[in-house]
Amino acid sequence: MNAVNIVRCEDYELENVKKAVYEALEGIDGIKQKITEGSRVLVKTNLLMRKNPDDAVITHPAVVEAIVRYLQDMGCKVIVGDSPGGPFTEWNLKSVYKAGGMLEMAERTGCELNYDTSVLEISNPDAKRLKSMQIIKIAREVDFVVSAAKLKTHGMMTYTGAVKNLFGVIPGLVKADYHMRLNSVDNFADHLVDICEAVKPVFSIIDGIDGMEGDGPSAGEKKHVGLVLASESPYALDTVASSIMGLEPLAVPTIRSARERNLFSGDLKDIGIKGVQLGEIKVAPFKLPKSISVNFVGGRVSRALEKFILYNLRPKPVFNYDICVSCGDCKRSCPPGIIDMSSGKPVPDLNKCIRCFCCHELCPKKAVDIKRHWLYDRILKK
16 A cells, blocks of 8 residues: 655744654555665755745755755765756756755755766557657656645646656756647646656655645745645655645646556545545645636536537736736747737737646746636536
């Protein structure tokens, strides 16, 4: 039976975090059987963009430091890295590391931060969608990869955790190409599971001390949860974490995809919970992104009306020009390339928008909102 270890941690004081992370990882029996002294391990953090750790967008450096020190105590050489949104360049990596507190963390621990922007094309014959993929080179140069994720909602995928975090091994703007080729929710979920199966993290951990609800993964609201969760199985971990958030796990596309491929059942009864039990956790359900409920109209209305809703009343990105600084990050991150900056401000061609909401996700000023047509809520109102 897959096991998930849940430990309480109420703040980001390093000693408290270190105690919680060590306890969470000590509860995973297979770690020390797999990882040997001298192993090179990549701690793949969620460093979506240049953000302060207190914004609850990125994996907090205190959690990363605790994971690094745990692995160093096992005699490992540890590298910390990610491929954030935007170009996969040394300059972008350094700016993201600096903003996220990773430079200071690396100085304290002596771990390495990855600045190698080399890319590899790998074969993935067992994949459902991505039979070959481009990944950051460091992910193939290490002996093991750890997924160090953040507990958040996600505008396209409902939830982002251990599995979705591994999308960061896809380099820079290549992510946009994958979004474009696999732009439906179910296809993208298959894509994410393909990546997870190619990387095969040795263990996964979720920073759930402060999470994000609402319009995650970057423009939502911080929500205190006070938990650290860890497991050898990223699918079991996401099943438990999404349940804590108040979601039905199989409503999460990546968990549903894993179940369809017999990688995991998506059922809590198939998970052994260690530490804090689910019944002891009192967390109000997370608010979901405004973009999400459009995926769940099937069966509630006639098929003709469902088609009309999906194609005409879909959520759309709306730009707030009062706070937009014309940085162009939205244009650079837009998979179908439908944002025009010739006027100095972003103007999207919504007829060609694939609703991936990368513009919303990567806007540094939260100048992109997600709006639903007023008829949508009226039609679905109970």
